[in-house]
Amino acid sequence: MSDLGRKNFNDKVSEAVTPESNKSALEKAKEQVTDKVDQFAAKATPDEQKSFGQTVADKAKEGHEDAKAEVSNNQESLADTATAYIDAAKEQVGNAANYISGVVTGATEGAKTGADSTKK
Template sequence: MSDLGRKNFSDKVSEAVTPEDQKSGFEKVKETVTDKADEFAAKGTPDNQKSFGQTIADSAKQGHDDAKAEVSGQEATLADTAGEYLEAAKEQAANAVNYVSGVVTGATEGAKKASDSK
Protein backbone atom coordinates (compact mmCIF):
# COMPACT_ATOMS: atom_id res chain seq x y z
CA MET A 1 0.00 0.00 0.00
CA SER A 2 1.21 3.54 -0.71
CA ASP A 3 0.33 7.00 0.48
CA LEU A 4 -1.50 9.41 -1.80
CA GLY A 5 0.76 10.50 -4.66
CA ARG A 6 3.42 7.94 -3.77
CA LYS A 7 4.74 5.04 -5.81
CA ASN A 8 3.78 1.64 -4.47
CA PHE A 9 6.72 -0.18 -2.83
CA SER A 10 5.97 -3.39 -4.76
CA ASP A 11 6.16 -1.39 -8.01
CA LYS A 12 9.57 -0.04 -6.98
CA VAL A 13 10.83 -3.56 -6.29
CA SER A 14 9.40 -4.90 -9.54
CA GLU A 15 11.05 -2.10 -11.52
CA ALA A 16 14.37 -2.64 -9.77
CA VAL A 17 14.55 -6.37 -10.47
CA THR A 18 13.46 -6.12 -14.11
CA PRO A 19 16.55 -5.86 -16.36
CA GLU A 20 16.76 -2.60 -18.31
CA ASP A 21 17.00 -4.44 -21.63
CA GLN A 22 13.59 -6.00 -21.01
CA LYS A 23 11.87 -2.64 -20.55
CA SER A 24 10.31 -0.68 -23.37
CA GLY A 25 11.16 2.97 -23.94
CA PHE A 26 7.76 3.92 -22.57
CA GLU A 27 8.35 1.90 -19.38
CA LYS A 28 11.74 3.56 -18.84
CA VAL A 29 10.27 7.04 -19.27
CA LYS A 30 7.32 6.16 -17.03
CA GLU A 31 9.70 4.91 -14.31
CA THR A 32 11.77 8.07 -14.49
CA VAL A 33 8.73 10.33 -14.23
CA THR A 34 7.10 8.35 -11.43
CA ASP A 35 10.40 8.09 -9.54
CA LYS A 36 10.83 11.88 -9.65
CA ALA A 37 7.21 12.44 -8.59
CA ASP A 38 7.64 9.96 -5.73
CA GLU A 39 10.90 11.63 -4.67
CA PHE A 40 9.18 15.02 -4.67
CA ALA A 41 6.25 13.66 -2.65
CA ALA A 42 8.64 11.97 -0.20
CA LYS A 43 10.48 15.22 0.48
CA GLY A 44 7.26 17.21 0.76
CA THR A 45 5.57 14.95 3.28
CA PRO A 46 6.68 15.06 6.93
CA ASP A 47 7.66 11.67 8.36
CA ASN A 48 4.85 11.79 10.92
CA GLN A 49 2.32 11.92 8.08
CA LYS A 50 3.69 8.92 6.19
CA SER A 51 2.54 5.36 6.52
CA PHE A 52 4.92 2.91 8.16
CA GLY A 53 5.74 1.32 4.79
CA GLN A 54 6.50 4.65 3.12
CA THR A 55 8.66 5.70 6.07
CA ILE A 56 10.69 2.49 5.76
CA ALA A 57 10.96 2.82 1.96
CA ASP A 58 12.05 6.47 2.22
CA SER A 59 14.61 5.64 4.91
CA ALA A 60 16.03 2.82 2.78
CA LYS A 61 16.21 5.10 -0.27
CA GLN A 62 17.94 7.81 1.76
CA GLY A 63 20.43 5.27 3.12
CA HIS A 64 21.13 4.06 -0.41
CA ASP A 65 21.62 7.61 -1.69
CA ASP A 66 23.90 8.50 1.25
CA ALA A 67 26.02 5.38 0.72
CA LYS A 68 26.27 6.07 -3.01
CA ALA A 69 27.37 9.66 -2.33
CA GLU A 70 29.93 8.45 0.22
CA VAL A 71 31.40 5.97 -2.25
CA SER A 72 31.55 8.64 -4.94
CA GLY A 73 33.34 10.96 -2.54
CA GLN A 74 35.81 8.25 -1.61
CA GLU A 75 36.45 7.47 -5.27
CA ALA A 76 37.33 11.12 -5.86
CA THR A 77 39.60 11.11 -2.82
CA LEU A 78 41.29 7.91 -3.96
CA ALA A 79 41.76 9.32 -7.44
CA ASP A 80 43.29 12.48 -6.00
CA THR A 81 45.63 10.46 -3.79
CA ALA A 82 46.63 8.22 -6.68
CA GLY A 83 47.32 11.31 -8.77
CA GLU A 84 49.51 12.75 -6.02
CA TYR A 85 51.47 9.49 -5.77
CA LEU A 86 51.90 9.42 -9.52
CA GLU A 87 53.25 12.97 -9.56
CA ALA A 88 55.64 12.15 -6.70
CA ALA A 89 56.82 9.04 -8.56
CA LYS A 90 57.42 11.08 -11.71
CA GLU A 91 59.46 13.59 -9.72
CA GLN A 92 61.56 10.85 -8.12
CA ALA A 93 62.11 9.19 -11.50
CA ALA A 94 63.29 12.53 -12.91
CA ASN A 95 65.62 12.93 -9.92
CA ALA A 96 67.03 9.45 -10.51
CA VAL A 97 67.58 10.18 -14.21
CA ASN A 98 69.39 13.41 -13.33
CA TYR A 99 71.55 11.58 -10.78
CA VAL A 100 72.49 8.78 -13.18
CA SER A 101 73.16 11.30 -15.93
CA GLY A 102 75.43 13.24 -13.57
CA VAL A 103 77.31 10.10 -12.57
CA VAL A 104 77.76 9.03 -16.19
CA THR A 105 78.85 12.52 -17.22
CA GLY A 106 81.27 12.69 -14.30
CA ALA A 107 82.69 9.28 -15.12
CA THR A 108 83.06 10.23 -18.77
CA GLU A 109 84.80 13.50 -17.90
CA GLY A 110 87.04 11.70 -15.38
CA ALA A 111 88.03 9.11 -17.98
CA LYS A 112 88.71 11.80 -20.56
CA LYS A 113 90.91 13.77 -18.15
CA ALA A 114 92.80 10.61 -17.23
CA SER A 115 93.46 9.75 -20.85
CA ASP A 116 94.44 13.33 -21.69
CA SER A 117 96.94 13.46 -18.86
CA LYS A 118 98.77 10.33 -20.05
Protein backbone atom coordinates in the same frame (compact mmCIF):
# COMPACT_ATOMS: atom_id res chain seq x y z
CA MET B 1 0.39 -0.81 0.34
CA SER B 2 1.53 2.66 -0.56
CA ASP B 3 0.51 6.08 0.65
CA LEU B 4 -1.46 8.45 -1.56
CA GLY B 5 0.68 9.65 -4.48
CA ARG B 6 3.46 7.17 -3.72
CA LYS B 7 4.83 4.38 -5.86
CA ASN B 8 3.97 0.91 -4.58
CA PHE B 9 6.94 -0.98 -3.10
CA ASN B 10 6.20 -4.03 -5.28
CA ASP B 11 6.34 -1.82 -8.39
CA LYS B 12 9.71 -0.44 -7.28
CA VAL B 13 11.12 -3.92 -6.82
CA SER B 14 9.69 -5.12 -10.13
CA GLU B 15 11.19 -2.15 -11.97
CA ALA B 16 14.55 -2.65 -10.30
CA VAL B 17 14.88 -6.33 -11.18
CA THR B 18 13.68 -6.00 -14.78
CA PRO B 19 16.67 -5.40 -17.09
CA GLU B 20 16.56 -2.08 -18.94
CA SER B 21 16.93 -3.97 -22.24
CA ASN B 22 13.57 -5.68 -21.59
CA LYS B 23 11.71 -2.41 -21.06
CA SER B 24 10.01 -0.43 -23.79
CA ALA B 25 10.63 3.29 -24.20
CA LEU B 26 7.15 3.90 -22.78
CA GLU B 27 7.91 1.80 -19.68
CA LYS B 28 11.21 3.63 -19.11
CA ALA B 29 9.51 7.03 -19.47
CA LYS B 30 6.71 5.97 -17.11
CA GLU B 31 9.27 4.82 -14.53
CA GLN B 32 11.12 8.13 -14.71
CA VAL B 33 7.94 10.14 -14.23
CA THR B 34 6.59 7.99 -11.40
CA ASP B 35 10.04 8.00 -9.72
CA LYS B 36 10.10 11.81 -9.75
CA VAL B 37 6.54 12.03 -8.41
CA ASP B 38 7.44 9.52 -5.69
CA GLN B 39 10.59 11.47 -4.77
CA PHE B 40 8.60 14.68 -4.51
CA ALA B 41 5.91 13.00 -2.39
CA ALA B 42 8.57 11.48 -0.13
CA LYS B 43 10.10 14.88 0.56
CA ALA B 44 6.80 16.75 0.82
CA THR B 45 5.14 14.37 3.28
CA PRO B 46 6.32 14.56 6.91
CA ASP B 47 7.48 11.25 8.39
CA GLU B 48 4.70 11.23 10.97
CA GLN B 49 2.11 11.24 8.16
CA LYS B 50 3.66 8.29 6.32
CA SER B 51 2.84 4.66 6.82
CA PHE B 52 5.47 2.50 8.48
CA GLY B 53 6.33 0.86 5.15
CA GLN B 54 6.78 4.18 3.35
CA THR B 55 8.91 5.54 6.18
CA VAL B 56 11.18 2.50 6.06
CA ALA B 57 11.41 2.64 2.26
CA ASP B 58 12.19 6.38 2.32
CA LYS B 59 14.86 5.98 5.00
CA ALA B 60 16.44 3.10 3.08
CA LYS B 61 16.46 5.17 -0.12
CA GLU B 62 17.92 8.15 1.76
CA GLY B 63 20.64 5.93 3.24
CA HIS B 64 21.43 4.51 -0.18
CA GLU B 65 21.74 7.99 -1.69
CA ASP B 66 23.94 9.15 1.21
CA ALA B 67 26.20 6.12 0.77
CA LYS B 68 26.50 6.76 -2.97
CA ALA B 69 27.42 10.39 -2.32
CA GLU B 70 30.03 9.35 0.26
CA VAL B 71 31.59 6.85 -2.15
CA SER B 72 31.63 9.50 -4.87
CA ASN B 73 33.34 11.99 -2.54
CA ASN B 74 35.89 9.38 -1.46
CA GLN B 75 36.63 8.45 -5.07
CA GLU B 76 37.39 12.09 -5.85
CA SER B 77 39.72 12.42 -2.86
CA LEU B 78 41.38 9.09 -3.68
CA ALA B 79 41.89 10.24 -7.27
CA ASP B 80 43.40 13.51 -6.02
CA THR B 81 45.72 11.62 -3.67
CA ALA B 82 46.76 9.20 -6.42
CA THR B 83 47.47 12.10 -8.77
CA ALA B 84 49.62 13.77 -6.13
CA TYR B 85 51.60 10.56 -5.57
CA ILE B 86 52.06 10.08 -9.31
CA ASP B 87 53.30 13.65 -9.72
CA ALA B 88 55.74 13.21 -6.81
CA ALA B 89 56.96 9.92 -8.29
CA LYS B 90 57.53 11.55 -11.67
CA GLU B 91 59.57 14.27 -10.01
CA GLN B 92 61.68 11.72 -8.14
CA VAL B 93 62.26 9.68 -11.31
CA GLY B 94 63.41 12.87 -13.04
CA ASN B 95 65.76 13.65 -10.13
CA ALA B 96 67.16 10.12 -10.24
CA ALA B 97 67.69 10.34 -14.00
CA ASN B 98 69.55 13.64 -13.61
CA TYR B 99 71.72 12.18 -10.83
CA ILE B 100 72.59 9.09 -12.86
CA SER B 101 73.31 11.23 -15.90
CA GLY B 102 75.67 13.36 -13.79
CA VAL B 103 77.42 10.31 -12.37
CA VAL B 104 77.84 8.73 -15.80
CA THR B 105 79.04 12.02 -17.31
CA GLY B 106 81.51 12.50 -14.44
CA ALA B 107 82.78 8.94 -14.79
CA THR B 108 83.13 9.34 -18.54
CA GLU B 109 85.05 12.60 -18.15
CA GLY B 110 87.24 11.06 -15.44
CA ALA B 111 88.01 8.07 -17.62
CA LYS B 112 88.81 10.33 -20.57
CA THR B 113 91.08 12.52 -18.45
CA GLY B 114 92.82 9.43 -17.10
CA ALA B 115 93.28 8.04 -20.59
CA ASP B 116 94.65 11.35 -21.86
CA SER B 117 97.15 11.56 -18.99
CA THR B 118 98.58 8.12 -19.82
CA LYS B 119 99.15 9.12 -23.44
CA LYS B 120 101.46 11.98 -22.47
